[in-house]
Every structure is written in C-alpha cells, then in structure tokens.
Amino acid sequence: MDPREIIKRPLITEKSTNLQAENKYSFAVDPRANKWQIKLAVEQIFGVKVMAVNTLRYQGKKRRQGRSEGYTPQWKKAVVTLAADQQIEFFEGV
Secondary structure, three states, rough: OHHHHHHHEEEEOOHHHHHHHHOOOEEEEEOOOOHHHHHHHHHHHHOOOEEEEEEEEOOOOOEOOOEEOOOOOOEEEEEEOOOHHHOHHHHOOO
C-alpha cells in the first residue's frame, strides 16, 4: 500500500490536542493497515521517528433516516507516539 492510502486524515479533537503535550498524534487510517505499516507511513510522510503505534477499531453505529435503516462506516484510529525531540509541523498552532 502507498503511505498516503494508509493515512487517511489527521484527527483534530479536544482529546487529541491534549495528547500532543505527550508527543502523541491521532490519525484515521485504513482498516486493513497494521501497526508496522502505519509506522512506516508516518515516518515517510512526515519525516519523523515513531516510537509506538496504538490502534483502535470503531464499529459502525446504527442510524435511521425515515424508514430506512443503515450503519455508519467502520473505521480505524491510530495514536502515534513520536521520539522526545520530534514533532509534526502539521499539528502546530491547532
């Protein structure tokens, strides 16, 4: 997989902004990607040294619109811990 296919988008929430003080950054990633692929993708895209990757899977929630029922998409979140002297410029000032 191409690194830009693995990392879909950064997650900018109140919790992820607070985690930046601990040098942790959150991304929505491809559900098929494993921790090793996520680590290589972040290192290639942002040019930083990744120390650890934690992943979480989110199941789709049931939703209704009128009579029709469906589910929101399933997705995967990755929390990436960088080395102490590293930071991602994309998140600065958020």
